[in-house]
Amino acid sequence: MLRILHANQLSPAERTQLLNRQSMADYAATERVEAIVERVMREGVSAVRALTKEFDGVDLEELLVDPSEIAAAENKLAPELKAAFQQAAENIEDFHRMQRNLLKDSETTIDGARLGFRYTPVDGAGVYVPGGKASYPSSVLMGVIPARIAGVRDIMIITPPAKDGGVDPAVLYCAKLAGATHVLRAGGAQGVAAAACGVIGPRVNVIVGPGNRYVTAAKSLLAARGLVRIDMPAGPSEVIVIADDTANAEFVAADLLSQAEHGDDSPAIVLTTSVEFARAVDAAIVRGVKERTKRQALKQASIENHSFALVFERLDDAFDFANDFAAEHLEICTANPEQDLRKVKSAGSVFLGHYAPVALGDYYSGTNHVLPTGGAALAYSGLGVELFLKRITWQFPTRASLERALRPILLMSEHEGFDQEHGHSVAVRFKN
């Protein structure tokens, strides 16, 4: 069921083929989304209401969830589930607070002038939470907590309403627990555009969180216009497991299937030095799919069409492949995972050792689960508090330090054709 390939038998073209994920180019979605965004900008809340009726089949007069409904959500959940969310929220808070504490305002003196930077939060942040058939309260925690720690004033959940116009109580509970200030019952491109333009409730400056192709296209479009900053384009979830002979095939097979559970296009890859190990993983996957039948067709499609085992002669070559792939999730199931971590140049989040399934980071441990997919980890990091902060630079020169800069600025601005005013703006301060 799992393709087993040998690295030393691959041509360069075949290797490139394995590294390629499906393209994220989605011009059709972009075109539809352009029209929706323009309409929301032009017509405001009535457009959002009409589009929610059209796409979600719900006719809502009031698009913001009432605070009383958010407060009431708590009573609809089992105490043990609430306790689980609370502990997860606490762990996420601890991890992101460490990150915030390291981002310090700073200054220095260069050539007689004082220069520095300071961090300030954005005013508003939107956290997209997919709805429809499923519900993702964990994404609420992952998006809202870093924004709150950054000091964002208005934090808005953007989520499509269910057929009855409601929002999952667990989403509402986590919104309150994490510190969201608003819940917008509008999804898709119209929900994103409404939040970015301040059509309903406060305007948001940053929008994070995964969504369908229209949500992704709307986020990118608004970012291209400079209206919002976004986390990253979202594609199918994916994992690479690097396993040496200390790894457990049952554990690895379970982790691959947990990735495949996301949909029919999730790459689940194992890199190993042992073909026997690859076969054992395959056998465990076949058994697992037979035994655990929920979402069976999706899992099967991901494993058969997007996944593989790749056998290397040297473990270091496996790390080279993983760095070129730049997986969203990377598990290192080896004898010395911490030492091996130093070989990782590109990945979203890394899971070390034999007791680190990706599900732990998805839900509970404290790291963020909003991570770059599809090779974007070659350039992007996972979501963190810095996305909700601006680093504003400043300088406080003295008269003497500016005077030393006069001649160099005259020369450089002259070369660029800006001497008359740029140069003059320095020179005027030293006339007579």
Place this chain on the structure above:
Amino acid sequence: MLRILHANQLSPAERTQLLNRQSMADYAATERVEAIVERVMREGVSAVRALTKEFDGVDLEELLVDPSEIAAAENKLAPELKAAFQQAAENIEDFHRMQRNLLKDSETTIDGARLGFRYTPVDGAGVYVPGGKASYPSSVLMGVIPARIAGVRDIMIITPPAKDGGVDPAVLYCAKLAGATHVLRAGGAQGVAAAACGVIGPRVNVIVGPGNRYVTAAKSLLAARGLVRIDMPAGPSEVIVIADDTANAEFVAADLLSQAEHGDDSPAIVLTTSVEFARAVDAAIVRGVKERTKRQALKQASIENHSFALVFERLDDAFDFANDFAAEHLEICTANPEQDLRKVKSAGSVFLGHYAPVALGDYYSGTNHVLPTGGAALAYSGLGVELFLKRITWQFPTRASLERALRPILLMSEHEGFDQEHGHSVAVRFKN
């Protein structure tokens, strides 16, 4: 010549009007650019050659500048200009090294599991440098130095060739001085696409630097596909000067005109508590435009159509306006500029005191001049080393810490419909 307005006479709609810059929506450019990007991806270097011939009027066999040509550039520049670039490069290096030194790898222990993050540089960075009639060696320094400090291996200048196929020696000199490894003689969307896809020389993962509308559209398009990370969409340069009665009208007028020198659409704004001061600035501008006649029509258009003086009763209200405007450059020409800096929530870079013209930061002091425009400073920061770094999170749980997470993960993943595999991937580690 400079419109003088009174804040207390503005309706909310008029205030909003003053805050609005021209829209950055540019669907026409995006459509043209899509075709160019697809063609470069499909046809490779021959497409880049053909498009360079079509748009730049030059037929080039070799699109990478030869190292010998880069080395020879040094001999074509005046020693004093080279010394100016060297001192500027040193200042930029110092400022960005301070920033890099503050980004530290870190770890913590949460609920018995070790978690942390580490920074790694991207492999390749592209720095776009506009060409054509003008040349911007200062942009070379601003883009390349932070990338080198971040540890980027391949740093490529992307710049359109002149009519004779050459590149300005100052650009080549600064490329070498700053630490660029490649200079690509191809600009526009085709140059950006070539660099992002590794069509000529190394593939780059990040592209920074301002360009024309096609460059901006190409950067956004490639970012939306997850192929590159970019700094921000670029619009017209702009300044707000906040001035109290300690400010010098001649200095302020010079700084406004230096902004207007960029083009015919650059907002140059002064916020003050004194209508007499506003009139004095206006008089100095009128005199300046008459005396210094280069780029006169451009300056006049920027001042008349995009600029204004706004008179407030209280200086704090001026800061509120500036925060809503989120200017690329903000000068604080007041008695206590450092104290006033604390009132700034949104701006690209802030210039404090009476000896801090924007030109100082454009060329020399050490802060970056690649900054958010058009209101993007509500969410974005100026260019810094972090754009060239990935923050990779990791976790190393123990068996015991994972076991504590088992029950919460079962409950949360069940709620999201992922219990069968996500939950199982944890549970399997504790079977028998």
